Amino acid sequence: MLKIMSFASHALSNLFHKPVTRNYPFVERKYPERTRGHIDINVDDCLFCGICAKKCPSDAITVDRASKTWSIDRMGCVQCENCVNSCPKSCLTMANTYSAPDTKAIVDTFQGKVEETSNAGGKIVFSAEGCVYCGLCAKKCPANAITVDRASKTWTINEEECAKCGACVAACPKKCLSQESGEAAKATAGGEVKNDLDVCVFCGLCARKCPQEAITVDRASKTWTINKDECVSCGACVDGCPKKCLTME
Amino acid sequence: MITQIICALLYVIIAPFLGGLLAGIDRKITARMQGRIGPSIFQPFYDVAKLLNKQIMKINNMQYPFALCFLIFVVITGALFFGGADILLVFFTLTTAALFFILEAATTNSPFSVMGSEREIIQMLAYEPMMLLVAVGFYMANGTFSVAEIINAEYSSILRMPGLFIGFLYILTIKLRKSPFDLSTSHHAHQEVVKGITTELSGRMFAFVEIAHWYENVFLLGVIGLFIINASWWSIPLALVVIALCYFMEILIDNCSARVKWNLMFRSAWLVTLIFGVANIIILQYVLK
Amino acid sequence: MGKRTIVPFGPQHPVLPEPIHLDLVLEDEKVIEAIPSIGFVHRGLESLISKRDFNDYLYVIERTCGICSFMHGMGYCEAVERIFDVEIPDRAKYLRTIWCEMSRLHSHLLWLGLLADAFGFEALFYQCWRMREKILDMFEASTGGRVIFSVNKVGGVLKDMDSAMLKGFVAEFDSMEADVRKLTKVFLKDYTVKSRLKDVGILTKEEAIQLGAVGPMMRASGIELDTRRLGYCAYGDLDFDIITSNDCDSFGRCKVRIEEIFQSFSLIRQAVDKIPEGNIVVPVKGNPDGEAFVRVEQPRGEAIYYVKANGTKFLDRARVRTPTFTNLSPLIKILQGCDYADVPLLILTIDPCISCTER
Numbered sequence: 001m002l003k004i005m006s007f008a009s010h011a012l013s014n015l016f017h018k019p020v021t022r023n024y025p026f027v028e029r030k031y032p033e034r035t036r037g038h039i040d041i042n043v044d045d046c047l048f049c050g051i052c053a054k055k056c057p058s059d060a061i062t063v064d065r066a067s068k069t070w071s072i073d074r075m076g077c078v079q080c081e082n083c084v085n086s087c088p089k090s091c092l093t094m095a096n097t098y099s100a101p102d103t104k105a106i107v108d109t110f111q112g113k114v115e116e117t118s119n120a121g122g123k124i125v126f127s128a129e130g131c132v133y134c135g136l137c138a139k140k141c142p143a144n145a146i147t148v149d150r151a152s153k154t155w156t157i158n159e160e161e162c163a164k165c166g167a168c169v170a171a172c173p174k175k176c177l178s179q180e181s182g183e184a185a186k187a188t189a190g191g192e193v194k195n196d197l198d199v200c201v202f203c204g205l206c207a208r209k210c211p212q213e214a215i216t217v218d219r220a221s222k223t224w225t226i227n228k229d230e231c232v233s234c235g236a237c238v239d240g241c242p243k244k245c246l247t248m249e
Numbered sequence: 250m251i252t253q254i255i256c257a258l259l260y261v262i263i264a265p266f267l268g269g270l271l272a273g274i275d276r277k278i279t280a281r282m283q284g285r286i287g288p289s290i291f292q293p294f295y296d297v298a299k300l301l302n303k304q305i306m307k308i309n310n311m312q313y314p315f316a317l318c319f320l321i322f323v324v325i326t327g328a329l330f331f332g333g334a335d336i337l338l339v340f341f342t343l344t345t346a347a348l349f350f351i352l353e354a355a356t357t358n359s360p361f362s363v364m365g366s367e368r369e370i371i372q373m374l375a376y377e378p379m380m381l382l383v384a385v386g387f388y389m390a391n392g393t394f395s396v397a398e399i400i401n402a403e404y405s406s407i408l409r410m411p412g413l414f415i416g417f418l419y420i421l422t423i424k425l426r427k428s429p430f431d432l433s434t435s436h437h438a439h440q441e442v443v444k445g446i447t448t449e450l451s452g453r454m455f456a457f458v459e460i461a462h463w464y465e466n467v468f469l470l471g472v473i474g475l476f477i478i479n480a481s482w483w484s485i486p487l488a489l490v491v492i493a494l495c496y497f498m499e500i501l502i503d504n505c506s507a508r509v510k511w512n513l514m515f516r517s518a519w520l521v522t523l524i525f526g527v528a529n530i531i532i533l534q535y536v537l538k
Numbered sequence: 539m540g541k542r543t544i545v546p547f548g549p550q551h552p553v554l555p556e557p558i559h560l561d562l563v564l565e566d567e568k569v570i571e572a573i574p575s576i577g578f579v580h581r582g583l584e585s586l587i588s589k590r591d592f593n594d595y596l597y598v599i600e601r602t603c604g605i606c607s608f609m610h611g612m613g614y615c616e617a618v619e620r621i622f623d624v625e626i627p628d629r630a631k632y633l634r635t636i637w638c639e640m641s642r643l644h645s646h647l648l649w650l651g652l653l654a655d656a657f658g659f660e661a662l663f664y665q666c667w668r669m670r671e672k673i674l675d676m677f678e679a680s681t682g683g684r685v686i687f688s689v690n691k692v693g694g695v696l697k698d699m700d701s702a703m704l705k706g707f708v709a710e711f712d713s714m715e716a717d718v719r720k721l722t723k724v725f726l727k728d729y730t731v732k733s734r735l736k737d738v739g740i741l742t743k744e745e746a747i748q749l750g751a752v753g754p755m756m757r758a759s760g761i762e763l764d765t766r767r768l769g770y771c772a773y774g775d776l777d778f779d780i781i782t783s784n785d786c787d788s789f790g791r792c793k794v795r796i797e798e799i800f801q802s803f804s805l806i807r808q809a810v811d812k813i814p815e816g817n818i819v820v821p822v823k824g825n826p827d828g829e830a831f832v833r834v835e836q837p838r839g840e841a842i843y844y845v846k847a848n849g850t851k852f853l854d855r856a857r858v859r860t861p862t863f864t865n866l867s868p869l870i871k872i873l874q875g876c877d878y879a880d881v882p883l884l885i886l887t888i889d890p891c892i893s894c895t896e897r
Contacts, residue, residue, distance in 0.1 A: 006728040007505040010720070011282040011661055019286045020668050032675075034682035034697070057590060057597040080597040080688045085696065094682070139821055144851075283664040360545045364567070364878070428658050429730050432879075438552040439655050441882050506730040508658025510879050511567075513733055 035096035036079040039072055043110040045091035046070055049163030051143055052083035052092060068112035074099040075106060088143070088165035123180045124162060124169065126155055130176040137168035137177060192248070193237060195224050199245035206237035206246060253397060257332030260467070264327060268463025269293045271470075275500055282504045293463075297456045305452035308357040315353035316454045320461040322346030327468040333397030336475075337384045343468070344380075347373055350458070354446040365445025369433040371511050375518035376420035379413075382526040386413040387475070389533040400478045407476040409537060412529030414476050418495060419521045423514070424469055427503040430514050440508070470496065542570070545878070549578045553882035555652055556892035560885075564878055572873035572881075574866060580896040587856040592618060592826060592847070593692055595856065602858060603894040604685045605648065606836045608641045610894075611690040613834040614856060616770060617845040618692045620830035622822055628772070630694035632813040635772040636704075637680075637687065639802040639809070644673040645837035646795045646802075647718075649889050650725065653792060656882040657734040662724060669714055669721075676707055694819030704810045715803050722796050726789075735789035739872035739884045742786055749867040753839020754798065755888050757782045758790035765835035776808045791887045798837075825851050836861055838889045860894040 022029065031037065048070065050063040060076035061083060063069075084092045099106065133153055138146040145161035146168060148154070169177045193215075202222055207215040214231040217224050238246045273290035280287020289295075307313055326342040329335075347369070354366035388394050390409040391402045399406060407414050423430040434445035442448070450458055470492045477488035543564045549557030557578035563571040586598050600611035612634055619626060651666035674684045680699050681687040689696045699707075725731060741751065746759035756763060757780065764780040766773045781797045783790035826847035834841050839861030846855040865888040872884050 003727045004729045005502070005505045007659075007662060007665075007724045008501060010665055010724075011501060011504045014284045014661075014665075015278065015281045017284075019281060020284045020671075021286050023286055032679040032682075034680065035678055036682040036688070055591070055594055057594050078597065078601070078686070079683070080686070081682070081696075082594060082597055082688075096682075138823065144823075279661075283661045284668055285664065360543055360564075428660075431658065435658060437660065439660075440658065441553060441879055443552055504661040506659065507654070507662075507728070507734050508879075509730055509733055510877060 031096040033096060036081055037095050037097045038074065038079070038099045039077060039083065040093045040095045041070055041072075041110050042091040042093070043070055043112050045089050046110075046112055047089055047163060047165055048112060049088065049143070049165060051086050051088065051163055055082045055086045057082065069109050070112070071107055071109035073105060073107050075102075088163055088167050123159070124157055124164065124166075125178045125180060126157070127176045127178070128155070130174045131155060132174055134173065136171045136173060140167045140171040192228070193226055193231060194247050195226075196245040196247070197222075197224065199243050200224060201243055203242065205240050205242060209237050209240035253333045257328040260327050260331035261324060264464050264467040265460050268460075268465075268467045269297070271466060271496070272463060275496075278497070278500050279504060282500070293459075297459050300456035300459065301453050303452040305454050307454070308359070308449050311356045312353055312449070313454055315349050315356065316450065316458055318349040319346050319353060320457045320464075322349060323461045323464045323468070327464050327471070330396055330468055330471055333395065333400075335394045336387050336396055336399070337394050339396070340380050340384050343465075344373070344377065346461075346465075350446065350461075353458075354449065357449040359449050361443045362446060362448045364442050365433045365448060368442070368511060369446050371515060372423050372430070372433055375515045376423045378519065379416045379420045379522045379526055382522065382530060383410075383413050383417050383472075386410040386526075386530060386533060389530065396475065399475060401480050403480055405477050405479045405484060409533060410476070410529050412525035412532075416521050416525040416529075417472065417476075418498070419525075420518060421469060421473075421495070422499060422502060423518065425466060425499055427499050429502075429506040429509045431503075431508055432511055432514060435508065541565070547881065553656060554885065556890060558885070558890060558892050560873070560881075562873075562878070562881065567878040569873055569876050569878055569881060572870050574870060576866075576892065576896055578896070579893045581893075583897045584856060584858070587853050589852070591851045592853050593851075595853070596690060596692065597688060599856060599858070600686060600688065600690070602860075602897050603891050605645045605891060606641055606838065606841075606894070607686050608637050608690070609834050609836045609841065610858065611687070612638065612771075613832050613841060613843040613858070614845065615690045615692050616834070617830040617832040617843045617856075618826055618847075619822070620832065621826040621828045621845065621847050622692070622824075624693060624820055624822055626694045626820060627817040628814045629698075629816045630818045631772045632809050633695050633699060633818065634690070635776070635809050636699070636806055636813075637677075637689070638771065639805045640673055640677060642837045643799060643802045643806075644670045644677070645889075646799050647673070649795060649837075649886070650721075650792070653883070653886050654725075656886045657731065659731065662721070662731075665721060669717060672710060672714060676710065679703070680707075691819060693822040694817070696819070698818050704813070708807055708810050711803050711806060715800065718796075718799055725792055725796060732789065734880075734883060735792055736787060738788045738880050739876060739887055740787050741868050741872050745871060746786075746868065749871055750864045751839075751868040752861045752864050753836070753889070754791055754794045755839065755865050755868060758794045759786045760784045765833045765840045768833060770832070770834065772809060772812075775812060776805055778805055788883060788887045795889075825849055826853070838862055838891055838894075839865065858894075858897065860891065860897075862888065862891045862895045865890070866895070 048063050048065045048068055050065065053061040053063045057080060058076050058078045060073040060078070062071045079094070081094050084094050133148050133150040133155065135148040135150065138148045143161045143163050145158040147156045164179070166179050169179050202217050202219040202224065204217040204219065207217045214227040215225070215237060238248050270290065272293040276292060277287045277290050305313070322342055323346045326339055326346055329342060330339045351366045351369050354362045354369070357363065384394065387399055387406060390406050391399045393399060426434060426436065428435070434447045438444045447455065447458060473492050473495050474488040477491050478484045545562045545564055547560040547562050548554050549559045559575045559578065561573040562569050583598055583602055587595055590598060596611055596614060599614045600607045602610045647666050647670040651663040651670065654662035654666060677687060678684045680703060681689045681697055741755070741759050743760045746756050746761055751759065760782055762780045762782050766778070767780065778801055781794050781801060783794050785793065827849035829844070829846040832843045834843065841861055842859035844855065844857040845853060847853045869885065869888045873881065876884055
């Protein structure tokens with residue numbers, strides 16, 4: 001049997017019903033609660049640890065620890081929510097509205113409070129006394145910086161990875177972890193780096209450790225120079241010096 | 250004679266606006282049948298206005314003259330028809346216009362455009378017999394080829410030629426480039442031949458072809474009216490109603506069928522011509538004599 | 539022999555949803571030969587594995603494709619989970635199954651729409667896509683994304699669906715099923731549609747095996763094979779038959795996909811009935827070491843994920859064998875000797891996903 005026009009009932013019913021399309025952009029759409037629209041930050045809680053920037057698959061986030069700024073390239077962001085899920089302070093949230101379209105890339109920068117002390121604490125201090133090597137701290141660590149081996153009873157922390165967020169301290173059931181206060185951390189950091197040239201062997205380790213590449217060491221001419229404008233007084237060179245000739249004032 | 254010239258002039262002036270509006274309504278109804286809001290009914294005018302201001306990319310020197318000839322001959326076709334001239338002459342002028350359109354596409358080197366023109370020839374082969382039979386039918390039913398005299402007949406022509414009317418509606422789908430027979434070019438470019446016969450048109454040249462189609466559509470709907478109109482005044486509103494219904498049916502068919510291949514189109518068009526057209530002619534010849 | 543012309547078909551052609559290039563050797567309107575070339579949307583996603591933490595790479599791999607993004611993410615997660623040898627919670631398995639089947643639904647509805655568009659049936663195309671729109675809305679409500687879902691995680695899923703949400707979805711699917719059933723008549727019974735699908739693009743069973751067809755393309759040639767039978771996710775607990783057809787033509791492929799839509803409805807209903815309570819994620823610590831090989835039945839056919847890890851957080855290799863890639867050789871076969879008018883239709887019957895193929 002020749003069956004033609006079988007779509008006619010659909011077409012006619014569509015004709016006499018309201019259209020299903022929306023008059024974009026004049027009629028707003030209601031987004032569900034879970035819609036991944038854009039990233040919001042509560043910058044006051046932010047540690048500027050940079051985990052979000054590291055986790056971001058499209059490198060849309062830039063975190064500057066020194067100037068305490070957190071910025072996001074709105075058009076580079078792929079809304080995967082990875083940063084929100086990995087933020088140790090839960091200061092990132094996903095809002096269900098999209099950032100407005102534009103003809104050029106929009107970079108939103110958020111400035112943290114500069115004058116106040118850092119939200120970040122100091123180093124994590126471990127006391128083997130009382131530790132049961134349960135591994136809760138490692139589980140909680142957002143940066144995967146802690147490794148706990150129950151068999152060999154070892155607890156190690158990767159200082160470079162550690163964001164000093166204190167999540168492990170809060171999680172520890174035996175209270176064997178503590179954190180140096182932010183002030184103390186600030187005291188060791190800050191100030192000027194001095195070199196006792198009599199002791200120095202000009203090995204160049206400090207220059208290699210320096211995150212800002214502020215130090216230049218020339219073994220041939222036995223010179224050690226530091227660019228004070230570049231130096232952020234992090235103390236990495238002091239910690240790295242094998243001869244302990246570097247000091248922070 | 251004066252009224253005939255006025256009618257022809259009125260067609261030349263009003264038809265593009267009417268045709269454009271018709272296209273706009275067509276797009277709106279189509280959109281609603283597809284569940285969309287659709288564009289404003291004046292959208293075709295905006296489109297053509299924009300095209301008129303765009304640069305023409307001429308493929309060769311002959312393309313533009315051919316496209317213009319298409320427009321001119323379509324306008325002549327309609328003017329002759331609404332001026333009350335010979336229906337046979339009208340149909341042949343329309344064929345001439347279509348030939349120029351085919352030549353326009355055939356002169357280009359684009360495979361899509363050339364393929365579109367080849368398909369247009371097949372389409373012409375499919376609908377021409379029916380067109381001729383319709384002209385012959387009008388003569389046999391009213392004893393004249395003159396449109397001016399046909400509309401002054403005592404009875405509507407459709408009463409004597411219902412089969413030819415059905416046949417004409419069938420080929421109208423081909424002429425209006427509606428699915429399932431939008432082979433040479435369709436209203437959207439989602440086709441293997443892209444926009445087929447109109448692929449290589451651009452700017453003002455494309456706008457003229459578009460306007461020519463508006464003229465053509467008004468003329469084709471006028472032919473439907475010719476089936477209805479008789480000497481009494483009420484036949485004119487009746488004709489308008491029939492035209493509206495037929496056009497709506499065309500839109501519905503457009504939205505309810507897939508694009509068929511050329512051989513099916515060809516076969517079915519000739520079959521319809523044979524069954525409805527030839528049978529109607531035979532009845533006119535031997536039964537209603 | 540008629541005059542031969544070569545028509546460059548793609549990479550930019552209005553009927554193609556994605557960039558693939560075919561040089562079609564035509565004799566009048568018959569296609570004598572089709573020479574494909576690909577490589578227009580290569581983005582180098584696989585090589586990013588050496589630059590991203592294996593956890594974060596998930597967000598890269600699921601961007602392989604916009605239709606089966608969930609399954610790409612899931613296939614990768616399953617492979618890494620297999621290296622870690624972790625068993626994800628049952629609830630996560632069921633949630634994955636539900637999202638998989640929703641992906642299949644939206645992919646097949648999308649395909650039906652594109653098919654309708656390929657044979658010039660615009661209204662039918664819109665009708666299919668508005669149904670797909672509802673599924674996208676459900677995805678957005680449950681995962682937060684309409685196209686890229688980002689709910690997978692090595693060790694489970696990130697978001698849960700509560701029973702109210704699941705019940706709402708099932709009710710929505712019930713009404714959708716009735717709509718699809720009505721549309722089925724248009725696809726399988728309408729004269730003009732049938733004239734375009736029947737006996738077009740015949741791929742026999744032997745050819746399907748020889749040329750390595752997968753998915754509905756293979757099942758429409760009468761081969762009974764479905765990777766879901768392996769029982770990954772929760773498929774082992776669910777009851778379903780493998781849908782095949784012996785038509786071997788475009789009509790058969792259309793029929794198989796339509797029936798798979800109904801199968802997906804049934805699978806979702808079963809999964810919602812059986813879904814257990816519990817956790818949705820298990821923590822996975824450390825770095826993977828070893829290699830794994832996972833097969834997943836995507837809407838387009840079987841996809842293979844191969845992951846090789848070296849004990850660091852950066853993996854050595856993550857490779858995807860996409861269904862479209864293997865379906866390209868059958869496509870070239872069915873294009874030989876077809877009508878030019880059928881080319882868009884035949885390209886669509888393999889349900890091509892070029893961005894998957896080229897990654």
